[in-house]
Amino acid sequence: MEKAKGFKGNLFFLFIATFIFIFILSLKTPRTYRSTPQPRWAPTPATCPLVSNTTITPLQNTQHFLVSAYMDQRVDGLDVRIIGIFRRDSIQPLQCFFNCGSRCNNSAFLTSPTTVLQHSDNFGFPFVTTDAMCSIPKDCHPTHVTLLTQPHTLRGSDLSWLPIRNQKTNGKETRFKFNFTVCVSNLFGDYNNVLQVAQALEMYRLLGVDRVVIYNTSSGPELSRLLHSYSQEGFLEIVSWPIDKHLNPSRGWLFSQFGGDLHYFGQLTTLNECIYRSMERSRYVLLNDIDEIIMPYQHNDLMSMMNTLQRQQPNTGVFLIENHIFPKKHFEPSGRFHLPQWNGVPGVNILEHVYREDPDRNIYHPHKMIVQPRMVEQTSVHEVLKHFGERYKVPLEVCRIIHVRVALRGPLPLEQLHEDKRLWDFHEKLIPNVDGALQRAGLLRSERES
Incomplete structure (x- = not known):
């Protein structure tokens, strides 16, 4: 009986010593704190979005192509026009995907609905010139944009982005060059x-x-x-x-x-x-x-x-x-x-x-x-x-x-x-x-x- 009591006491002291050792070790190990939740689409510096370096960019999961994007606020409620070449018989719902920041490690990514406008002249060809029209989400100051078919399956770094051109600075009208x-x-x-x-x-x-x-x-x-x-x-x-x-x-x-x-x-x-x-x-x-x-x-x-x-x-x-x-x-x-x-x-x-x-x-x-x-x-x-x-x-x-x-x-x-x-x-x-x-x-x- 005395041996059993001694054995249990030794186990107790061993448990206490192990606990103290782990506690001390944890004090020496750096810990990461998150003060606020990260945006769903925020990239890390190692996964910066890829800007398209060509004038014709295939759109993932479609038969369509993107050409260029321009700020265009002449139509009420719409802000950005993406010029593209779409196959007429396979136009599906799309979303505009905005990069709302100037640097890849300090950006949020937001989406908005897209209205696809086919140009009326196609001369019978399967592919037609299109305008994808988007509104800019609130509190977003976008630098780049692309289109998505499935917004929750891709990361910002997986896509080819178009720079948004014709952006005015400080609200001033641009003087013609x-x-x-x-x-x-x-x-x-x-x-x-x-x-x-x-x-x-x-x-x-x-x-x-x-x-x-x-x-x-x-x-x-x-x-x-x-x-x-x-x-x-x-x-x-x-x-x-x-x-x-x-x-x-x-x-x-x-x-x-x-x-x-x-x-x-x-x-x-x-x-x-x-x-x-x-x-x-x-x-x-x-x-x-x-x-x-x-x-x-x-x-x-x-x-x-x-x-x-x-x-x-x-x-x-x-x-x-x-x-x-x-x-x-x-x-x-x-x-x-x-x-x-x-x-x-x-x-x-x-x-x-x-x-x-x-x-x-x-x-x-x-x-x-x-x-x-x-x-x-x-x-x-x-x-x-x-x-x-x-x-x-x-x-x-x-x-x-x-x-x-x-x-x-x-x-x-x-x-x-x-x-x-x-x-x-x-x-x-x-x-x-x-x-x-x-x-x-x-x-x-x-x-x-x-």
């Missing part, structure tokens, strides 16, 4: 019309354009050198547009005729993207192709023309300019501007083509546009789809498009065309400027080589 920006949609198919591009860009510079934005899927080697040169000097902004890496883009405008996933390599998406890209920095945006020049006929520059038009049409935000074809198969007979230094440059010499077709007004005749970007919500190629303010068709004697390309009305003989030498009014400055641009790009042959 540019008067005119030209938006050129989609170079593709290794396009290499070097001489005509140089002439068009230099012509626009003479007319007062400050910036040209080109969406480039693929261009030929000489044209790539020319575009790079213009980009380096700051006149040209090249936006990479690798749409062919994600979809089977069409080379035509109508699905029933050309097939494919998306109209003209995503032309509608790039035109809309360019309007929003330019909205806070350019007073006017010209929406046209690289082989088209929107040419004033009563003024020597675009600013003088627009000042006149805006005085006459003060509530107008969309100016429609009629397209006129100058068939490249007809040459001006004197050869005055068939210049030897351009013989080795690939492409069309627009100064040699001075004969203009009359449009067939019995069928639809397209226009291109000069717009005030803040007065446009959605655009197609030849018309705006949603806009604020008025539209105005500019009279032909004031402005028209000079479009040197294959004839639209092929059978017309030369006698039924009209001589139009408006481009020649600028030749004294245009020719040396084109020579300089080609020279800087290393594309102009020397007289010794000619």
